[in-house]
Amino acid sequence: MVSGGMADCPVEKECLEWVHRYLKDCICSFRDEISLGLGLLSVLSWGIAEVPQIITNFREKSTEGVSLAFLMTWVVGDIFNLTGCYLEPATLPTQFIMALLYTFTTIILVLQTIYYDYIYTRRNSDEGYEKIASVGEKPKTADVDTVKKHSEQDNKTHEGGSSPSSSPPTTIINVPITRRASRGSESDVYYMSARSLASSHAPGIGSYMVGSRDRESGGSSGNHSFLRTTVSSSPQHSSVSRSSATQAGSLLRTAASSVLLVGSVAMTSTVLSGAIPSTPHNGPAKYFVFTGRRLLQQISVSHGRYSTHFPRRSFLGEEAVGPWGEIFGWCMAAIYMGGRLPQIHLNGLNPLMFVFALVGNATYVGSILVRSILWVTIKPNLPWLVDAAVCVLLDLFMWGGINRARYVSGVNASPRCASTTKQGVPLQVASALKDLQVVQDRKVKSELVRIGVLGASGYTGSEIVRLLATHPAFAVTVMTADRKAGQSLASVFPHLITQDLPNMVAVKDADFSEVDAIFCCLPHGTTQEIIASLPRSLKVVDLSAEEAVYGLTELHRDEVRSARLVANPGCYPTTIQLPLVPLLQAGLISKDGIIIDAKSGVSGAGRSAKEANLYTEIAEGMKSYGITNHRHVASFTSFPLLILAPHCAVPEIEQGLTQAVGSQVTISFTPHLIPMSRGMQSTIYMQMVNGVTVDDLRAHLKSKFEDEEFVVVLPKGVVPCTAHVRGSNYCLLNVFEDRIPGRAIVVSVIDNLVKGASGQALQNMNLMMGWPETSGLLQQPMFP
């Protein structure tokens, strides 16, 4: 603190020297100090809000859908802001610093957008194509071109070259290089940044929002934030969110236009007034007010106990400046406010950034008002005040509105709502959003997972290929077969003809150096040697359930996540253990007297030709098999229906149940073959512990699976049906009262080829590779 006497500061006051020296301002009273403190806090808050976005962009090597065109409006807003602050003497130094901060961050964002969106992504995509094409022979140029063309059109890649059967395989298939939504798409219009949400006078805040992006159109949703918007893989949900979005959209468009109009009117009135009454340069000084950049303007006014000194830019001169600072201020306010409304509509809010932005705006307003509430200083500052204050109000309003909209449409807007009801859409959407966040985190563009499918010519192998066709990051590069080695998959499975895949090869000829992970879909007993010969670096999910970490995903998720080798559960064990393990663990049912009546579609027996599986043998009838032979796998070998025998289902089931209770559990289990191609139902009869009711069982299962995507406990009385899970990874469960008091019946259905085999295998592999568990698995059941 120095005594008065500093040039341009009132001599009779003690003013802060460092502020005078570095900020060219006179802070000569406690009130001034508070104003300065608020101004600096405002700069700090916005600085904090800005930085994460910039760092995230660097880290993600992406600006995710930032539209350069929209960003340019910010550049214009920044120019108005900076110039306005510079010219308008009533503005504070901290306002000018803020304008500089916004300009600086906008420049960085523009550079990042240009680099990541136009240079980096393009280069990376090309590398992605090359990487996939590197197995076997190089694709023909035409193939690559086609790939690129499709990629650009669809924002996802599909193409590649397939080689003739005699040639080494070319493996450009289903390449999941995720591209940003095409330019000009709706989401592109909006910039995803904290500033655009909680913006004020000065644009540019780190992004705490996420763009809404349709999975199908973009694969990955850009988002750098904690919250996400209405991205849905569920048709029902999409329609809900789209309709509410449309209404909100028109409301916001109206609001945006209004803001622009208000800004324009205010600006026009300023121009027409032809003067800035607040800057009393036309008459004798009446007041002495400390405000503005005092070394730039020399106007002294005095009023009551306040005194301020308006520094006027000496090189322009007071007259030359005129109303331009204020006019530029209104331009800035119109641009910032008008451009921000649609952004809020499209994006979610990050609570932390929201707070920083709110504090930044509130302290910004505070710093001006605390310095002086005289009209002569408020009037020229109005554009900045209005912009900041309106943004604070809008943020609060939108914050409430977005949360309400999320709630209504079942989308989670905050972690607190993360476990909304399982029934129906909300959880699926939440899960999809979670997936998208992880996809983003894993940098979809550069991290392709190359998949080998052993036994691709079988039912479970081909089902894996079908599911992977929509996976955002897994691409099949090697497929094996035994008798059908050398053939194309399309010749063996015509329904997969659209998949451009390498020909199948014998296991011994497979090049595993081009593979990151393996699905082993070989018959039980053939796999151990093959798996042992694979490179140790490969992750493996084995559908023939050899020794490894047991991959009943919902019950062993943590072990699966860190495993290298996972034994995928059989289909019977999946339907049975999913309900029984939680009930036994909770002590709600007796471990004794469990009877299981299970039915499988014929695909459960695999594709190889067997007399017992002929249409004439299967159609119009139902057949039990493996009766009483469940205790020992070996006993099935002598059974006439060997080929249908649940080779290890019973030991596998009993092992899981025994582990759940800690003592031996023995079950009665009879599998049946029924004339349908896919589907499985287990009807399980059990004794409830004294005092426990069927409602208790259902409530427990409901709470156990509430957060699970793929296990659904149906409402009371609704009977699960295999036709309602066909082609999907869902397991439907329900509990019913038995006629015998104290006993309950659980019905559990799955598609044996999906949740019972390949779907669950993919679920596990997703976890093992660090991908969202639901990737490639959210397709709804086919019906009828």
Ligand SMILES: NC(=O)C1=CN([C@@H]2O[C@H](COP(=O)(O)OP(=O)(O)OC[C@H]3O[C@@H](n4cnc5c(N)ncnc54)[C@H](OP(=O)(O)O)[C@@H]3O)[C@@H](O)[C@H]2O)C=CC1
């Ligand atoms: N089907 C189902 O619903 C379920 C199956 N499983 C398990 O999944 C595994 C695969 O079943 P699924 O797809 O139905 O069987 P399939 O009989 O349909 O397919 C078997 C695959 O393995 C290949 N193969 C057969 N023998 C050998 C061998 N000695 N060496 C290398 N490859 C060989 C076959 O090639 P090629 O056709 O050229 O001879 C074919 O690609 C089995 O362990 C099964 O128990 C688990 C749960 C459910």
Ligand SMILES: CC(=O)N[C@@H](CCC(=O)OP(=O)(O)O)C(=O)O
């Ligand atoms: C119809 C038919 O043959 N189905 C097969 C089920 C395949 C399977 O999943 O076997 P696990 O459950 O034992 O692993 C079988 O009974 O062996």
